[in-house]
Amino acid sequence: MPATPAPATSSAALRAALLDVPPVAVGSVPDLGRAVFVGSGDSLASGLIATGFGHRALSAGDVAWSETLPAACDTLVGISHSGTSGATVRALRMARTAGLKTVAITSQASSPLADSADEVQLVPVLRVEEVVPCAGHVMLAQGVAAVCGVDTSPFNPALAKSLDRVRVTVDAQVRALPESAPAAVSVLSLPELCSGADFWVLKLIEACGLAVRNVPLEESGHVDYFIGPEQHLTLQLMGPHGRPRFDRLAEALLTTGQTVVQVDTSGLTDSDLPDAAVLHDIATAVAGAWFAQGAALRWGRPPFRGGAVNMDAQHIKLDS
Structure with missing residues (x-):
């Protein structure tokens, strides 16, 4: 049996970085009206935090490449x-022109995105060495919450x-x-947990190179027992x-030969803080990055396919 993998980022290192970085400095909260938050990849996962406040979150490409602004939108973030x-950047420029x-919401005050906005919510850079990154999401998600x-x-x-609790939970689940x-x-x-779950999907793809999807609980109950015969996790x-519904669905999926792992996130953070649900979602995302790193090592799948992937990201950057 493979040994329990070492963590991508130690709890102590991330804890030190969190205690060293300044909090997100909130200025005057903008009157968003009906807002749509847009981003790509990790940034879109951060934007999903806004859905808990009655706003929408979309892939920036849905706006930019369809050249169509969202209906009933007063503010594009x-x-x-x-x-x-x-x-x-292109989506924000379209909205401003309209x-x-x-x-x-960015960590870079001098950037094309900041230059394209009426208001800018800056977030600090969380400086910590990572293999499977989560630091950017931790700060951007707070920026979304602040807005x-x-x-x-x-x-x-x-x-x-809370990081020691996160680590204990992750290590137990990797062993399972x-x-x-x-x-x-x-x-x-x-x-x-819509933001945290989306982040788990992204990190598992990056770390393990597998096809991973994010599924609402009830939709899985309606279709996922057809998956197979390949091994599916x-x-x-x-x-x-929703614990009884999770349990009942797990029983059904196990009968079809699937492997089901239940990850209980309810104890990751203290619940007596204001807006504890947001903090809980962010902690769940950190757990996802650590879990993905552990899964990749357990399965012998080097993160980012061991350097085989072109990481210059020129295909997603702003054209000059």
Whole structure:
């Protein structure tokens, strides 16, 4: 049996970085009206935090490449850590030209995204060495929450305090995995973890090079028992709600030969903070990055396909 893999980023290193970085500095919270948050990849996962506040989140490419702004949208919020993601910058420029209010969430004040926005929500850079990255999402998700009116000043110390619990949960779940990689993976969740679940999908793809999908819990119950006969792994990300439904579905999927791993995230963070649900979602995302690294090592699949992938990312950057 493979040894328990070493973590991608130690709990101590990430804790130190969280305690060293300043909190997200919130200025005047903009009147968003009916807002749509757009981003790509990790940034879109961060944008999904806004759905908990009644806003929408879309892939920036859905706006930029269809050349169509979302209906019933008063404010377009673009999210990009570097501020150079091409589709996101293009979408914000389209919105500004059309007279919509525009907001940028980025770590780079001097970037094309910031230059394209009426208002800018800056987030600090969380400086920590990572193999499977989560630091950018941790800060961008806080930026999204701040734009939605959340006081995020307690988040960094609270998240730092929870990391040992996150590590224990992740290590236990990695040990529960099958010894060989499945053909594909499904990540099941309820809306309370929509951002964190999306982030799990992204990190598992990056780290393991597998086909991974994000599925609402009930939709899995309607179709996933048809999956097979290839080996399939279902990860159930469980928060405080819907436990009986998760259990019943797990029983059904096990009868079809699937492997089901239930990940209980409910104890990752303290629940007595204001807006604890946002912090819980961010902690779940950190767990996803660590879990993906552990799964990749357990299955002998080097993250990012061992350097075989072209990582210059020129195909997603803003055209000059």
